Amino acid sequence: MRFPRTAPRSDGGTMTASRPWPVGVTGLAYGGDYNPEQWPQDVRVEDVELMREAGVNLVSVAIFAWATLEPREGEYDWGWLDETMDRLADAGIKVALATATASPPPWLTRSHPEILPVTEDGTVLGQGGRQSYAVSSPVFREYALRMTRAIAERYAEHPALALWHVDNELGCHVPHDFSDNAAEAFRAWLQRRYRSIETLNEAWGTAFWSQRYDSFEEILPPRAAPTYANPTQQLDFARFSSDELLTHYRALRDVLREVTPHIPTTTNLMCSSATKWMDYFSWSDDLDLVANDHYLISADPRGHIELALAADLTRGVAGGDPWVLMEHSTSAVNWQPRNRAKAPGEMLRNSLSHVARGADGIMFFQWRQSRAGAEKFHSAMYPHAGRDSDVWRGTVTLGRALEALAPVRGSRVLSRAAIVVDYPSWWAAELDSHPTNALSYPGELLRWYTALWDLGISVDLVPVTADLAGYDLVIAPTLYAVRDADAARLAAAAEGGAQVVVTFFSGIVDENDHVRLGGYPGAFRDLLGVRTEEFHPLLEDEVHHLDDGASADLWSEKTHLEGAQAVRTWADGPLHGWPAITRRATGEGAAWYVAARPSAAGLEALVGEIAAAAGIEPTVSGLHRDVEALRRFAEDGTTYLFVLNHSDRDQVVQVSGRELLRGTEADGAFTVHAGAAAVFQES
Numbered sequence: 001m002r003f004p005r006t007a008p009r010s011d012g013g014t015m016t017a018s019r020p021w022p023v024g025v026t027g028l029a030y031g032g033d034y035n036p037e038q039w040p041q042d043v044r045v046e047d048v049e050l051m052r053e054a055g056v057n058l059v060s061v062a063i064f065a066w067a068t069l070e071p072r073e074g075e076y077d078w079g080w081l082d083e084t085m086d087r088l089a090d091a092g093i094k095v096a097l098a099t100a101t102a103s104p105p106p107w108l109t110r111s112h113p114e115i116l117p118v119t120e121d122g123t124v125l126g127q128g129g130r131q132s133y134a135v136s137s138p139v140f141r142e143y144a145l146r147m148t149r150a151i152a153e154r155y156a157e158h159p160a161l162a163l164w165h166v167d168n169e170l171g172c173h174v175p176h177d178f179s180d181n182a183a184e185a186f187r188a189w190l191q192r193r194y195r196s197i198e199t200l201n202e203a204w205g206t207a208f209w210s211q212r213y214d215s216f217e218e219i220l221p222p223r224a225a226p227t228y229a230n231p232t233q234q235l236d237f238a239r240f241s242s243d244e245l246l247t248h249y250r251a252l253r254d255v256l257r258e259v260t261p262h263i264p265t266t267t268n269l270m271c272s273s274a275t276k277w278m279d280y281f282s283w284s285d286d287l288d289l290v291a292n293d294h295y296l297i298s299a300d301p302r303g304h305i306e307l308a309l310a311a312d313l314t315r316g317v318a319g320g321d322p323w324v325l326m327e328h329s330t331s332a333v334n335w336q337p338r339n340r341a342k343a344p345g346e347m348l349r350n351s352l353s354h355v356a357r358g359a360d361g362i363m364f365f366q367w368r369q370s371r372a373g374a375e376k377f378h379s380a381m382y383p384h385a386g387r388d389s390d391v392w393r394g395t396v397t398l399g400r401a402l403e404a405l406a407p408v409r410g411s412r413v414l415s416r417a418a419i420v421v422d423y424p425s426w427w428a429a430e431l432d433s434h435p436t437n438a439l440s441y442p443g444e445l446l447r448w449y450t451a452l453w454d455l456g457i458s459v460d461l462v463p464v465t466a467d468l469a470g471y472d473l474v475i476a477p478t479l480y481a482v483r484d485a486d487a488a489r490l491a492a493a494a495e496g497g498a499q500v501v502v503t504f505f506s507g508i509v510d511e512n513d514h515v516r517l518g519g520y521p522g523a524f525r526d527l528l529g530v531r532t533e534e535f536h537p538l539l540e541d542e543v544h545h546l547d548d549g550a551s552a553d554l555w556s557e558k559t560h561l562e563g564a565q566a567v568r569t570w571a572d573g574p575l576h577g578w579p580a581i582t583r584r585a586t587g588e589g590a591a592w593y594v595a596a597r598p599s600a601a602g603l604e605a606l607v608g609e610i611a612a613a614a615g616i617e618p619t620v621s622g623l624h625r626d627v628e629a630l631r632r633f634a635e636d637g638t639t640y641l642f643v644l645n646h647s648d649r650d651q652v653v654q655v656s657g658r659e660l661l662r663g664t665e666a667d668g669a670f671t672v673h674a675g676a677a678a679v680f681q682e683s
């Protein structure tokens, strides 16, 4: 994986976009999922005219088309897809063509019910929805490979073909399958990982509760059991499930590479604070182009912050390279408890926030709003209401905006701050039978991210294996399970001059979820200069205070200073006077331990203090807290400043350069109106 070095230290050597781009797509990519199989011929013809009007240049086709393309086993009906591909090619619109394998057709689940997935409690998930397959099923895989090869061979030379879209949101509905097929594949995966059953017994700590295995044949997935399943078994099952989906992806991708080596391949990931089903970082090297789907949490009045986190995380998975937003929504979705329509300007700001954070393509689910099926109340680029609607006008406006932003393509985001994100820590930290059930890994991640967002500081979200040398500030929230080498990398960053922040419930266990003995936070004791003898998690509604006046909830611990200094102590509660936040100077930098969960205001004050120690300034100073500002850096030295005003007040910024959305020159004070967006090519 590659990560760009920080702006001030950049030698420019890492600036070149190094992932392939959809063939023939010029400028930024714009479009959405296109499902013409749901519509009659006249609508299909109109679709392409409307797409041209909106400036669409890339559409994802055939994602859920298996049953339409292969209505009976071995009998293909390519007619509608041939026509669609031709019509799009004639209009100069490129296609991200799907493998059509995201949902098996009814004839397949009927003739091979053994491909159906099974839940933890043994329920077989039937057909009639979507994604009703067990990814470990050799029978399903064989059929999926056959379909993939058929579609690849059919359209290999088609001029519309720009990108392969494998399956769809792999694991979205069935991240963990507990079927017999999964059991067999899990055993094989464990055999490769541990080689001998003795090693597995040691790693899983099976001396506990009479769990010792005599052979791999005795092992099952962590199916519903009378009480807590073995934690390492659960952790390994999460690792296996991610790898199993990746193995399936690779097999389909290899067919596509064999048939069309000139066409890049991707699949739409789901990087966000809501999804821990896969270790997305481990997918990075297998994706020619990284693509993500993100849906705004519409009940969250500041949902644009979680959106930004998801975008930065996707850029992290892409190793800093530009990526594509494969799906989001023009307005309401249909699957949240209350599906709020987006406010005027919100969809444009959402889209541009992704672009500001490295997306070179903005796409939607879906092009035309369905009139039947489970998603008919989900918004689309072309709504039920037709042309005379704000949604359609928004679609056209965004198309113009993205055309104007074409020069941004390939430029990169350079951050001096990093947050370490680790999926195995996420999985393991949230297992059962822990000091508190109220700890949410993504909740902690989002709290630290929000503090940086509110301070206007750009941040990279990087894996624990990333080279941290270029960063001046590194934050590791709840990095629960670490290997020695990962802990050493954080220590080296501090030695090398960074401010390194480690938060509570970090470094507690090794990669097998075995506690590091001698006091918490095991792996980081030396770096942080502290030793905790016992956790004191707080009860529900229990709140205490730190000596700076900030309230704190959820967590406390009895921490001894062994080389560190207390930065905040507890001002009340059972640990009154004990350290809550500490700092230890080391090498050129410092290591901070945050053994408490301060309120949002307390956390922002702390992060401000640490960022100042790191010498990091906001991208633009003095903005209203709901105004987002971010810069992309092009290889030729051009910089693009995005200013997105999510607030209800006008915001004046000092800039000089060209404002690309309006095509006007800016020299000095420029007003970005409430709810509006501006992108400056700076001079």
Ligand code: GAL
Pocket (backbone or CB within 6 Å): 168, 169, 172, 293, 295, 327, 333, 334, 365, 375, 378
């Ligand atoms: C995604 C999925 C799309 C559509 C969308 C609705 O998870 O890939 O097919 O269902 O959600 O928001």
